[in-house]
Amino acid sequence: MNAVELRARVHGLMSSARDDLAELIALRSVAGPDDHTTAECVRAADWVAETLRGAGFPQVRLLTVPDAGPTVYAERPGGGPDAPTVLLYAHYDVHPALDEDVWKTPPFELTEVDGRWHGRGAADCKGNLLMHLTALRALGEPLPVNVKVLVEGSAERASGSLAHSLGEYAPLLAADVFVIGDAGNLAVGVPAITVSLRGQVALSVTVQTLETAREAGPYAGPAPDALAALLQMLASFRDPAGNTNVLGLDNMTSWGGAIYAPARLREDAAVLDGVGLLGNGAVADSLWARPAITVLDIDYPVRGEHAMIQPWARARLDLRVPPHVDEAKAAQALVGHLNSVAPWGAHVRMERESTVPPFLARAGGPAYAALAAAMRDVYGEEPAQLGRGGTNPLCVGLAESFPDAEILLIGVEEPLARRHEPDESVDPAEIADMALVEALFLRRCGRVSPMAGEDPGGGGPGR
Numbered sequence: 001m002n003a004v005e006l007r008a009r010v011h012g013l014m015s016s017a018r019d020d021l022a023e024l025i026a027l028r029s030v031a032g033p034d035d036h037t038t039a040e041c042v043r044a045a046d047w048v049a050e051t052l053r054g055a056g057f058p059q060v061r062l063l064t065v066p067d068a069g070p071t072v073y074a075e076r077p078g079g080g081p082d083a084p085t086v087l088l089y090a091h092y093d094v095h096p097a098l099d100e101d102v103w104k105t106p107p108f109e110l111t112e113v114d115g116r117w118h119g120r121g122a123a124d125c126k127g128n129l130l131m132h133l134t135a136l137r138a139l140g141e142p143l144p145v146n147v148k149v150l151v152e153g154s155a156e157r158a159s160g161s162l163a164h165s166l167g168e169y170a171p172l173l174a175a176d177v178f179v180i181g182d183a184g185n186l187a188v189g190v191p192a193i194t195v196s197l198r199g200q201v202a203l204s205v206t207v208q209t210l211e212t213a214r215e216a217g218p219y220a221g222p223a224p225d226a227l228a229a230l231l232q233m234l235a236s237f238r239d240p241a242g243n244t245n246v247l248g249l250d251n252m253t254s255w256g257g258a259i260y261a262p263a264r265l266r267e268d269a270a271v272l273d274g275v276g277l278l279g280n281g282a283v284a285d286s287l288w289a290r291p292a293i294t295v296l297d298i299d300y301p302v303r304g305e306h307a308m309i310q311p312w313a314r315a316r317l318d319l320r321v322p323p324h325v326d327e328a329k330a331a332q333a334l335v336g337h338l339n340s341v342a343p344w345g346a347h348v349r350m351e352r353e354s355t356v357p358p359f360l361a362r363a364g365g366p367a368y369a370a371l372a373a374a375m376r377d378v379y380g381e382e383p384a385q386l387g388r389g390g391t392n393p394l395c396v397g398l399a400e401s402f403p404d405a406e407i408l409l410i411g412v413e414e415p416l417a418r419r420h421e422p423d424e425s426v427d428p429a430e431i432a433d434m435a436l437v438e439a440l441f442l443r444r445c446g447r448v449s450p451m452a453g454e455d456p457g458g459g460g461p462g463r
């Protein structure tokens with residue numbers, strides 16, 4: 001089967017892809033702790049397991065993780081004794097629909113609007129699961145490599161994530177290449193590979209200046225106001241240009257990959273007219289290559305009409321950590337910064353809530369080259385290199401467990417997909433094109449061992 005025939009097969013499979021996606025979106029497998037969503041997650045896991053059996057994977061297992069729906073695991077050998085193993089990842093749990101009244105279409109019903117398929121999970125990540133399934137169905141028998149499929153039910157939950165159970169399942173999941181289908185292109189029709197994910201330090205800081213609240217009338221002036229102290233400390237985190245400034249953390253690094261146009265960020269982030277973007281580097285620099293701090297919440301004890309001086313005030317902070325920066329050092333720098341800027345001898349107490357390391361893919365490996373070549377075949381251009389602001393503990397865990405493996409993030413979640421927001425949608429052309437990319441990529445991987453470091457470009461499909 002040549003590349004033209006493979007493309008025709010993918011297109012012939014798109015109506016079943018649509019039917020499958022409609023069934024899957026109708027399963028409300030929302031990540032959450034209550035019994036109803038757990039039952040829907042179990043139904044979604046059963047659906048995925050059954051569909052994988054139908055796609056030629058007789059061995060399907062359900063892996064249990066604490067407090068969330070099971071992870072579906074399947075494998076099928078292919079490509080002969082020396083063939084590499086490629087693991088394809090997606091997740092079936094979805095972000096909550098949030099306010100259903102805000103949606104233009106019913107969130108759990110696949111609805112076509114202007115050629116896009118709308119519904120919660122249409123892109124993240126049920127659309128990516130359909131990308132994997134369509135690629136595997138198009139390749140048929142025999143597969144060019146050993147394929148493992150992993151479809152998680154706990155990706156959208158920080159607590160129950162499969163990442164925490166990796167130690168238990170690592171021997172089962174071992175692979176030469178991990179294709180994490182939970183990302184997307186630069187734009188529809190513009191290919192991209194996501195190569196880095198930011199880490200995160202979450203911390204709360206409490207500042208105390210008085211034993212108890214005091215009235216402003218008799219005491220304002222000399223009495224130290226804890227809320228004012230906290231605001232002064234928080235203000236120290238930005239320079240006049242809006243760059244995040246944490247003492248001891250470099251904030252001048254540049255991003256070497258794709259450009260993120262300021263106009264597009266304004267639209268994606270819903271920035272109001274006349275309000276400026278922060279930082280004096282390019283958007284991609286401050287988004288993917290530099291530390292960034294956000295004040296999540298401020299709390300203080302006295303509310304209401306009385307004019308009182310606050311005795312204490314607390315802020316919750318979120319520090320995004322770029323690749324190349326150690327998250328533990330970043331946390332130390334944040335603590336040191338807060339201690340050094342606290343005014344008036346105020347008492348400062350800090351509590352670390354969570355820490356997630358950043359992730360940096362190995363972009364020079366043979367699997368990366370094979371994927372880039374498949375993208376050139378399908379889209380006619382070199383893929384851009386993207387970063388991602390969000391964390392992904394699973395990628396970090398896989399990189400730690402399998403240091404020699406290549407981990408590649410791709411998928412159908414381009415910016416118009418509005419993942420995690422109301423009106424999520426997917427462009428079916430992206431499912432078709434990315435399924436073709438994946439099928440061609442698997443065939444290229446079958447021609448060379450990704451571990452051997454040969455050039456996978458020669459004799460590839462479409463040449």
Ligand SMILES: [Zn+2]
Nearest residue numbers: 124125155182
């Ligand atoms: Zn996702």
